[in-house]
Ligand SMILES: O=c1[nH]c(=O)c2ncn([C@@H]3O[C@H](COP(=O)(O)OP(=O)(O)OP(=O)(O)O)[C@@H](O)[C@H]3O)c2[nH]1
């Protein structure tokens with residue numbers, strides 16, 4: 576069974592491929608080409624469902640059969656910033672945001688509050704669509720966001736994020752460490768349980 580990822584994020588696609596070694600995992604753009612899916616939801620769950628539903632619809636339109644669609648909507652939230660960047664994590668610094676400009680914005684917000692670090696957590700909502708049935712699961716990773724980038728591993732906000740129990744950022748830690756307890760992997764473990772039941 577083919578898993579089609581409803582994501583255009585290279586970092587996520589790479590992680591899913593590593594986390595699902597026993598499945599044929601393919602990015603939607605390899606079948607359908609690239610296009611933008613507006614993320615108009617107000618929660619990770621709503622956006623994950625929007626992305627998976629759109630890819631499911633387009634695959635059916637192309638007469639594709641025997642596939643599972645998996646999407647991921649994720650982000651980092653800081654209680655001190657009332658949950659920001661949250662669902663806006665990918666576009667925190669504006670429409671043409673990059674990981675770099677998003678990190679700069681988060682650093683400037685911490686500096687504005689005179690904070691070297693502050694509590695933060697990642698959320699990942701994974702949606703599975705199989706035979707038009709929709710399933711969603713969540714995973715979380717707690718830690719601290721700091722006001723300077725450290726390391727180059729991972730993607731997105733990883734150089735600013737120190738997971739609970741560590742003194743290094745995800746930018747400095749090996750992927751194996753992130754993999755063990757990341758929001759995405761935790762959600763994926765639950766998603767695998769769903770797949771075990773429905774396949
Ligand atoms: O440092 C990080 N380590 C992670 O493990 C992680 N997971 C998510 N994020 C950030 O949250 C946004 C997701 O937004 P998002 O779910 O809309 O994804 P996206 O727009 O990049 O791709 P797509 O899957 O929607 O196509 C992006 O800006 C990511 O930087 C992470 N940052």
Ligand SMILES: [Mg+2]
Nearest residue numbers: 584614648665
């Ligand atoms: Mg997105």
